[in-house]
Amino acid sequence: MPPTASNSLIHSTEAAQPHINNPGHSGLLPALLKAQKQNGYISKPVAAEIARALQVPLADVYGVIEFYALLYSKPTAVRVIRICGDPACSIAGSHTALKLCVPAWVLALTKPLPMAGLWWSARHAWVCVTRHQRRW
Known part of the structure; x- marks a missing residue:
């Protein structure tokens, strides 16, 4: 239903x-x-x-x-991958993770692409996959 x-x-x-x-x-x-x-x-x-x-x-x-970056006022993808853009994360190699993800999805990161499942935001301090549980 x-x-x-x-x-x-x-x-x-x-x-x-x-x-x-x-x-x-x-x-x-x-x-x-x-x-x-x-x-x-x-x-x-x-x-x-x-x-x-x-x-x-x-x-x-x-x-x-x-x-709060983890609260959404619009529907999002089932899985959202967040990659940190802060200086500390960049030094630790977050841009390497980004370079690995982007070619696989053929995405441009000029703006957030929530329905594609990828968000690039300087407010995130980790790489994670979030799974929304929707009850339909």
């Missing part, structure tokens, strides 16, 4: 419910992480419901989503 917006909202907010019982900003990040785990990203209706339940401005919810 395909997901509906209302089913997605219900499941995401149910997952975040333990954190919603503690209104305010302290429960915001845990609630967003739980909601994202349900669908792989945080949709607009889910963000609005979390803001309402935690009694925080919707702008604060979006501020947290946009600040």
